[in-house]
Amino acid sequence: MTLSELINFKYVVALVLYSGLGILILLISFWVIEKLTPENLWKEILEKRNMALALMASAYMIALAIIIASAIHG
Numbered sequence: 001m002t003l004s005e006l007i008n009f010k011y012v013v014a015l016v017l018y019s020g021l022g023i024l025i026l027l028i029s030f031w032v033i034e035k036l037t038p039e040n041l042w043k044e045i046l047e048k049r050n051m052a053l054a055l056m057a058s059a060y061m062i063a064l065a066i067i068i069a070s071a072i073h074g
Contacts, residue, residue, distance in 0.1 A: 018072045021072070022065070022068045022069065022072060025064075025068055026061060026064055026065060026068060029064055030057075030060070030061065030064075033060065041053060041057060045057065
């Protein structure tokens, strides 16, 4: 077996493309949430050590990642 038989390169390209698209959508949506909230989320999390806000932001990212992954997967 050759390498091209083991790895189908169109699937590798699709993987990289969809992963990049998913990360881009995640970052854009987090930026929108950042602009909609009255406080600066990163400042609250990093400087003021707001753990509740950090937990909310992480839950948001995980939930959105699941939605993006299922939309891409089909």
